[in-house]
Amino acid sequence: MIDAARKAARGLARDFGEVTELQVSKKGAGDFVTNADLKAEQTLFEILSKARPGYSFLGEERGMVEGTDKTHTWIVDPLDGTTNFMHAIPHFAVNIALQREGEVVAGVTYNPITHDLFWVEKGKGAFLGAEKRLRVAARKHLDESVLATGVPFVGKPGHGQFLKELHQVSQKVAGVRRFGAASLDLAWVAAGRFDAYWERNLKPWDVAAGVLMVQESGGKVSTIEEHGDPVQGASILASNPELHPQVLKALHAAG
Ligand code: IPD
Ligand code: CA
Ligand code: CA
Secondary structure, eight states: OHHHHHHHHHHHHHHHHTGGGOOEEEOSTTOEEEHHHHHHHHHHHHHHHHHSTTEEEEETTTEEEOOSEEEEEEEEEEEEOHHHHHTTOSOOEEEEEEEETTEEEEEEEEOTTTOOEEEEETTTEEEETTTEEOOOOOOOOGGGOEEEEOOOOTTOSOHHHHHHHHHHHHTTSSEEEOOSOHHHHHHHHHTTSSSEEEEESOOHHHHHHHHHHHHHTTOEEEOTTSOSOGGGOSEEEEEOTTHHHHHHHHHHHTO
């Protein structure tokens, strides 16, 4: 997974350097697919399929490709943070998770520009690079906490709900950030950089790796409704176990 992420990232880093030259096609409002994106997914598909023939592959761009092995699925976002990429903002990632019998067991989130490599294996922990073990932040009080979120953009649902949630949360916390790559938002919660992160209307390829990273770093992840699987992405809240109920309370106050 790391080899695949690095190889795809090399191509993305090259294309990032020429971002203004890229040919761009629109895939729905506000959601761009670039040549770089498609090339990166192709690279990941080829390397992962060769390494584990038969595994299924769920990619943002190509959808589900069923393999002969129904128990294993790669879940891949070749470029998470497309809008940043398009605007030459160096905050985006290659995101890969491996699901075994419906459960995420490993993940890699790699920023091709900073070379931050976050990776996780179920039961073994989450790491940054070769040896830095990730731990969620220990802050217990909202008024000293920095939260990340995602702001819905053109074509996305939930603008009114988001404003209500922001209104509730921002009165209680030290800061709210919108950095633009869900995979890195979660990795940064795992690394203790953000104290919590919430967002709605995401997809499994945005969050599958990061959910496991936060859990393996001592954090708690749930949906905002507290039922259903946060890996599906419909809504997600990740933080340390002390802050989790406090952020939930603020979000629920938004109605
Ligand atoms: C997006 C990013 C962003 C989140 C969006 C996602 P993309 O993924 O993760 O942070 O707010 O909802 O769709 O489109 O850049 O792969
Ligand atoms: Ca994404
Ligand atoms: Ca993407």
